[in-house]
Amino acid sequence: MHEIVVVDDDLEPRNAHELITDFENGLSIIFENLRITSVFRLRRSGKGKYEIERIPGAKLPKWMEQIEDVPRVPEGVYECLHCGRRFPTDIQLSMHTKLHYIT
Numbered sequence: 001m002h003e004i005v006v007v008d009d010d011l012e013p014r015n016a017h018e019l020i021t022d023f024e025n026g027l028s029i030i031f032e033n034l035r036i037t038s039v040f041r042l043r044r045s046g047k048g049k050y051e052i053e054r055i056p057g058a059k060l061p062k063w064m065e066q067i068e069d070v071p072r073v074p075e076g077v078y079e080c081l082h083c084g085r086r087f088p089t090d091i092q093l094s095m096h097t098k099l100h101y102i103t
Ligand SMILES: [Zn+2]
Pocket: 080, 081, 082, 083, 084, 085, 096, 097, 100
């Protein structure tokens, strides 16, 4: 569960109401775009506080699973952090990495 605080208590009630409405609308658009409307729900837990809760049993959309399955660099392979090129030795990688700083 993640908590989000939207407004401080010292805002004028009318301004706070507008901000809250904008926040709820904005977040619902984000949820729709990310296709997570059926996976997470926004729950108001205080005057300007919300919690994002995962709906029990809801299946994560494919894109979220893909983020978790980021392919790891196999053992014995050295990958350049700048461009992703892979090398069989750390020496080759280090020589390659220098090129990024020269050019
Ligand atoms: Zn590189």
